[in-house]
Amino acid sequence: MATPVALRVVEANFISYRRVWKGSAVTSFVNPILYLAAMGLGLGSLVDDTAAATTLGADSYLEFLAPGMLVATTMITATFESSWPMLAAIKWTKTYEATLATPVGVSGLIGGHFIWIAMRLLAVSTVFVVVMLAFGAASAGDAIVLLIPAVLVGLAIAGPVSAFTAGRESEQGIVLLFRFGITPMFLFSGTFFPISQLPDLIQPLAYLTPLWHGVEVARRMAIGTATTLPIWQHLGYLIVLFAVGAWLTGRYLARRILP
Amino acid sequence: MQPKFDRERHCSPVVCSLVAAALVTAKGLTKHFDDFVAVDGVDFEVREGEVFGFLGPNGAGKSSTMRMIGSVSPVTAGTLRVLGFDPSTEGRLLRARLGVVPQEDSLDLELTVEENLLIYGRYFDISRKDLAPRIDELLEFAQLTDRRKDRTEPLSGGMKRRLTIARGLINRPDLLLLDEPTTGLDPQARHILWDRLYRLKQDGVTQILTTHYMDEAEQLCDRLVIMDRGKIVAEGSPSGLIAEHAPREVLELRFPVGVQDGVVEQLEGVATRYEALADRVLLYTDDADASMRAITERGLAPEQTMIRRSTLEDVFLKLTGRTLVD
Ligand SMILES: Nc1ncnc2c1ncn2[C@@H]1O[C@H](COP(=O)(O)OP(=O)(O)OP(=O)(O)O)[C@@H](O)[C@H]1O
Ligand SMILES: [Mg+2]
Numbered sequence: 001m002a003t004p005v006a007l008r009v010v011e012a013n014f015i016s017y018r019r020v021w022k023g024s025a026v027t028s029f030v031n032p033i034l035y036l037a038a039m040g041l042g043l044g045s046l047v048d049d050t051a052a053a054t055t056l057g058a059d060s061y062l063e064f065l066a067p068g069m070l071v072a073t074t075m076i077t078a079t080f081e082s083s084w085p086m087l088a089a090i091k092w093t094k095t096y097e098a099t100l101a102t103p104v105g106v107s108g109l110i111g112g113h114f115i116w117i118a119m120r121l122l123a124v125s126t127v128f129v130v131v132m133l134a135f136g137a138a139s140a141g142d143a144i145v146l147l148i149p150a151v152l153v154g155l156a157i158a159g160p161v162s163a164f165t166a167g168r169e170s171e172q173g174i175v176l177l178f179r180f181g182i183t184p185m186f187l188f189s190g191t192f193f194p195i196s197q198l199p200d201l202i203q204p205l206a207y208l209t210p211l212w213h214g215v216e217v218a219r220r221m222a223i224g225t226a227t228t229l230p231i232w233q234h235l236g237y238l239i240v241l242f243a244v245g246a247w248l249t250g251r252y253l254a255r256r257i258l259p
Numbered sequence: 260m261q262p263k264f265d266r267e268r269h270c271s272p273v274v275c276s277l278v279a280a281a282l283v284t285a286k287g288l289t290k291h292f293d294d295f296v297a298v299d300g301v302d303f304e305v306r307e308g309e310v311f312g313f314l315g316p317n318g319a320g321k322s323s324t325m326r327m328i329g330s331v332s333p334v335t336a337g338t339l340r341v342l343g344f345d346p347s348t349e350g351r352l353l354r355a356r357l358g359v360v361p362q363e364d365s366l367d368l369e370l371t372v373e374e375n376l377l378i379y380g381r382y383f384d385i386s387r388k389d390l391a392p393r394i395d396e397l398l399e400f401a402q403l404t405d406r407r408k409d410r411t412e413p414l415s416g417g418m419k420r421r422l423t424i425a426r427g428l429i430n431r432p433d434l435l436l437l438d439e440p441t442t443g444l445d446p447q448a449r450h451i452l453w454d455r456l457y458r459l460k461q462d463g464v465t466q467i468l469t470t471h472y473m474d475e476a477e478q479l480c481d482r483l484v485i486m487d488r489g490k491i492v493a494e495g496s497p498s499g500l501i502a503e504h505a506p507r508e509v510l511e512l513r514f515p516v517g518v519q520d521g522v523v524e525q526l527e528g529v530a531t532r533y534e535a536l537a538d539r540v541l542l543y544t545d546d547a548d549a550s551m552r553a554i555t556e557r558g559l560a561p562e563q564t565m566i567r568r569s570t571l572e573d574v575f576l577k578l579t580g581r582t583l584v585d
Contacts, residue, residue: 008382098365257331
């Protein structure tokens, strides 16, 4: 029986990944340890437990931070996976063009791209959750459900960022995306402090970010804080962002590589 | 895998000899990019087992035509059948039977030589078990066996080109599309590649190639078309085109600076045709020695003379008034 075309692309990604998997695996472990130790324990020691309980709804700053950090990590991974390697394949090595000359069409290429990213996100968030358990920042019971908002935030980022990359002529746009899109989102979407602390004018902007929706859900799952919207609406927003992004990616790529 | 069109099975001997298995048929094939006409209603046919060439200067529309054949670029107008498939609706089936060597190498430079072939083979859903011996064979063919575990990035241009050709053969294609297979290679690397392509022809692989080089076209192509500004301006075998459009020999004359303009009129009649270029005069003739004698009898004394046989470049010059490599 024929292998679905998207899975052939996933396999190709695996073959490429074999080359870098060790470094990548170490990073996935070390990053959460560093963040949770420095910010959660170090910085968190300045937040006394009563303050944590009243303003953050958590037993400690570490508990407040960890689920947000989990989701922010998948956002960063998703952004990387759908920017540099993709631009290289479109423009520099032109391997997408080579792929499209085979039975793998645009839909297979895009499908494989997103399945691969979903698998990477799952791996990265699993490692993160294991680290959370080690820090006592999550309970074993919550560990699995935390993966849901983590992977969905990653995909909600990967969709639009892939579409953005598919339309880029140079790396300049991607540098700007990190500087003016991803970094502010990382800092101001509720990961490190509740967005209620933001100036009133800026708060609505945070509502638009996929990261904030994911943080809301992850925090509810980890420490039981109330979400602003029903969970299904937060997750639905993430799914819609992914779907629109994936659809646009296909359109832009086809126009670009199959003129 | 799609079974190959089987002449024995599908038609009677009489019909089949008439059909002569055209693998590619294009009628009025046209490609527009917005308002720009890149390919302007071309007709051609490629038959099984032959090497068919597109010769033409930059921007003639060679790659655009190749990409339509490879079903990676939609046809704007006209009809195109490739291996019995319609590229616009049966692209996936068609691409499974094609080998493609694009104008730019498009290898994954981070991967090893072998991994590039492995990944490509998997795109065609060839099992790893079947791929292993095929990769060995292709590495041998491309003379890259001792580089198989090396990263692709540092390979020489000729090696990368051979690897790209090997990659295009991973699915044992019925038709191989080669877009400028030897552009940018040194003469030795070109000769190695020509040898490899000749072997493929011997094995019965039908090939379509584009090139700027008339020597390449003369070496490799059974039949070719000359394209210019999106149109086909001539078609035939290399020797047939030369015979049809240019007398057998060319006598090139160089006169001292300033003299040429004054003497060209006196060359009337010594040859079939003459062409005055900026720096020399080309005389097209069936007998260069006889023409040379006539020139001497008329008392003309060129500074330099050279006799050579006519080439496709002369045909191109005659048909378009321009040289092939801009
Ligand atoms: N994607 C595109 N968008 C717009 N114009 C294009 C596109 N691709 C090709 N063209 C134009 O179509 C014309 C034919 O290009 P094509 O690449 O087919 O020429 P070619 O014969 O292969 O030339 P070369 O020998 O330089 O490779 C050129 O003028 C080119 O600029
Ligand atoms: Mg070209």
